[in-house]
Structure formats: structure tokens, C-alpha cells
Amino acid sequence: MPWNNNGGGGDGQNPWGSGGGGPRGGGGNQPNVEDIFKKGQDKLKDALPGGKGMFSVIGLVALLLWISTGYYSVGPNEEAVVLRFGKWVYSTGPGPHLHMPYPIETEEVRGVTNENTVEIGSRSRISRQGDRSSVQQLGESLMLTGDENIVDIKFNVVWRIIDLQAYLFNLSDPDGTVKAVSESVMRELVGKNEITPIITTARGQLETNGLRNIQDTLDEYQAGIRILRVQIIESEAPEQVKDSFLDVQRAEADQQKLINEASAYRNKVIPEARGAAEKLIQEAEAYSAITVADAEGKAARFLSVYNEYKLAKDVTKKRIYLETMEQILAGMDKTILDSGDGAGVIPYLSVDELKKKRGAGQ
């Protein structure tokens, strides 16, 4: 009668009845198992001597197998919840554990420190050679902006479980919910912005606002999920109009180039002009100094001579006259023509000849 033999359970001593303080964690169950084992063995020895030994051995093995259904192990990155008849009784951390055997208790184990990534707008594929490539999902990535343009945004949402119980029991499809909420939030944000900031400067803002809104919505569902990061992978104009957007960037570069060239011109001619102006002024100053000094010199020279002249007017005047004449006439071509006594001779003087003579003399 295998039913009655089974681990001596027939006498009303529930193996799990004595271990009823279950919710204290897996470790607490270990001694109970040994008790049960010993008790069962003793009873079997007492009650079933001789030929019935076969039954007792089979029963014992069956019992051990049954108990072993309560064994489970939790990895270092994992957490487990234990359910008794489907109702949560306790959670356990990493390590090997034992709960009451099936079907009384069951466990569910999930990685709680794992980071999960939801890709929106593209799907990563890892080929057999290990190369990463991504496949576009235009239906997801093309979004309508507030100024009725279409923008191509690909982004990732990274999340992990922070409340395993909530994660398991509050949402029927938590992973899908993260994706749907992320998409909805991002589309709403994009719909409120214009295309130019979205593809240029507002990415960071989009990421932070997106993260906050996604988290808020998930908190409303009590999803037990923490959004760690929202990363915009790509945010640009759609393929069809990329060229014209690039042309705008080129135009901006062209504009900058033209302005730089003009500035360079300005930076060249203005200092040059300043230099030229300074030169004019300095030249005038020099002229001024020269002119005044010259005048002062000449005046002083005159005054010196004059002061001496005052002392002996006639002599000085004559001396100056004669010295001057002497200086001038010395070595100069001179023709002395007597006007009085040479009557009858018409003096002829060829100016050309005079000049020739002078040319040869040089």
C-alpha cells in the first residue's frame, strides 16, 4: 500500500506541518528534512520488518525525490519569490534554497540586477561571425514633429527590475509595456518639438524628459521597473530628405566661411590703415620739427651775424659782399664785356657755343 507507506505521512504528521514557520527563508527548512528522514526511517524499521523492506526502500526514495522538488538555487544577480498555493509567502536572495515540495510551494527566479535593453527604431542582429548589425524599423523610428516634419529617431531604453513581486504580478506583459510606453512618450515629446532642435541640440533634453515620463507612467502601473537610461542612438532627417538637411549644414558652413573671410579682410586692412595713418602723423611731426628747427637755426644764424654787423656796419657789409662774389665767381664762366670803348664792334655772343663749351668743360 504505497499510499500509507509514503514517508509515514499517513499517521497525520504532515512533513510540512512541523515546518510551518516557512516564511523565514529557505535555510530554515534544512533541519526539518533530516527530521522527517530519520522519523520515516525509524517508523519503517518498526512497522515493516522482513519482506516488506522493498516497499520501504521504494517509499524512501520516492519521498526524497519529492522533497528534492523543493530545491532551487538563486544566482548572484537574481532574486526569487516563493509561492505557496500560488500566494506569495517570501522572497529570497542568492544561494541554494529549499522550499516545501511541489505542489505546495513553487518558486520564480529572475535576474534583478540585469540591465535589459529595449531597442526602438532598430533591432540589433548578431550574425554568426559575431558582427553586430542593426535592422531599421521605419514604422517605429519615423515620427511626426510639432512643425509637421518627419524625423527619424532610434533610441534605446535600459531598465531593470527593482521590485520583483510587482514586476511579476502587476503587469501581464511588463517587457512589452516598457516598449509601448517608451514609444508613446517619445512620440509625444517629438510631437511637441520642432525638427531642428530635435536633430541638433535638444537630444539630451529629449532623453531626460523621456526617462522621467516613462518612469512616471510605469510607476502608475506599479510595474516594479526602474528606467536606468534613455539613449538616443540616432536622431536625423529621414533618408529621403537627408541631402537637403545636409545642404542646410553646408550653407551654415559656407556662411561661416564667408564671414571668416570678411573678418580676415577687416582684420588686415584696419591695422594697415592705422599704421598708414600713424605714418602720416609722424611724418607731419617730423616736418614740424625740421621746419621749426630750421627756422630757429636760420634765425639764430642771422641774429649772430647781425649782432656783429651792428658793430661795424660798412666794413662788414662790404666784406660779406666781396666774399660772396668771390665765392660765386670763382671758377664760373665769365665774360667781361666793355660797353664803352669797343665802339664799332658789334659784340656777338652765341649762347649755344657757351653751352657747348660748358658741356665739354665738364
Added chain:
Amino acid sequence: MSIKTSIAGVIAVAVAIVAISSVFTVTERQQALVVQFGNPQKEVKEPGLYMKLPFVQQVIYLDKRIRSLDVRPQEVLASDQKRIVVDSFARYKIIDPLKTYQSARNELGAENLLEKIMESTVRQVLANEPMPAIVSGERAELMKRISEITNVQARTLGIEVVDVRLKRVDLPAQNSQAIYDRMETDRKREAAEIRAEGEEQVIKITATADREVATLKANANKLAQITRGEADAKAVKIFADAYTQDEDFFEFYRTMQAYKLALKKEDTTLVLSPDSEFLKMFMTLDKK
């Protein structure tokens, strides 16, 4: 012995079957209805182990978690007669399993009904809004209104709509090309504008620079002329101060100097009369 044992075994098996069919478990994810010949007897919302009458009572399980319903994309006419494609989803949970069971049997049936309600509500709410308000306006407000209206009808299905979210709000595919064309012309215009602005800047900068150059030079020239004029005036005064002391002597002295500089032996030929002042002693010792 063997007959007795067999009978006992049969009885034990029977007892076990009865025992098994008189208990049921409800997990954290579930809620349950106990149904007797099709008539609901009781509702179980808490997880755990429960008793029921064996064989005559059956257990219907329904999901207790928040479930998601992705409504298929639908084309909606906005109040400004623009067509838009709206993709929405709802989060809902079964709060009255009995009603859900009676009206829809199970989750799938409830979802089909809810989807129809959602579709008509979305259409109805968005038809009162112009397209820009739907795309970029306060979506939260629209979503709240949709979920409120949906909720009223969903309650008859024993369902509470937690929230409704608009996922994609797009123009129909056939309009996309028109948008792309417009985006392209917009960008071309923008690029042309940027380039023209560049030219404008260049002209502005160079013209300003040229003006500054001209101004600098003119001012410098002015200053130079003033300086030179002042110097000239000073010189005039210095000369005047010196020479007015004796104008006759100045004339004589200055003339002598002028002769020295003006009459050079290289380019001057003098035709002198012996009567001249310088030669007056040349012919006679004293002519006077």
C-alpha cells in the same frame, strides 16, 4: 490480504481524486470564479488554496494583472478635415470577474469588445480636435478623456481601463511624400537664406572696414596738415621776429645767401660789365 489491499487501494485512489478535485489554487496573477453547472457561485480574488465541491463545481480563471491591449492603427478624421493614423493602446484590468465572464467569457473575448469600444472612443474624441492639437497639443488631456469615456462602457464588461495612450499619431502613408517634398523645399529655402545672409554679412563687414580705413586715413591726414601748418606758422614767426630787427641788412644778407645758392658755376655763365660793382676796381683804381 491481497483482495483487502486492492480494495483499500481503490478506495484510497478514489479518495485522492475527490480530494484533488475539491481543492484549487489561485496564484498571484489570477482571480477565479467558481461555477456550478454554468452558474457562478463565488468570486476569489486573493491567491491561495481554496475548497470547492468536487465535480459539480468548476473554476474559471481570469487574469488579475494589468493587461495591455494594442488597438490596431486606425484612420481618424480630425476636426480640420485632416486624416491622421492613430495607433493607441490601453492598460486595463479585470475588476469584476463575474461581469467579464458573463459578458465575454474570457480575456480574449473582453479584449475584442474593449478594442471596439476604444476604436469608437478614439474616433469620437479626436474628431473634435484639429490635427495640430492631436500631434503636438496636450496629449495627456486627450488620453485622459478617451480613457474616461472608454471606462464608462468598459465597466459593463467588468473592466477598469487604467490608462489609454496614443502611441503613433501620423499622417497617412500617402501624405508622407507631400511632407517630404515640403521639408525639402523648406530646407532649400533655409539654405538659400543662410547663404544670402552670409553674403550680407560679408558686404557689411567689408564695407564697414573700408569706411574705417577711409576715416582713419582722412583723420590722420587732417592731423598731419594741422601739424605742418602749425610748424610753418611757427617758422614764419621765428623768421619774422629775427628779420624785423633790421630789414635792410636782412635783404642784403639774404640776397647774398641766395646768390650763393642760386648761381652755381655748373649752370651759370656771367656776362659782366667792367662797370659793375664787383669790377669797379678792375679797370681803374678809383673811378669814383
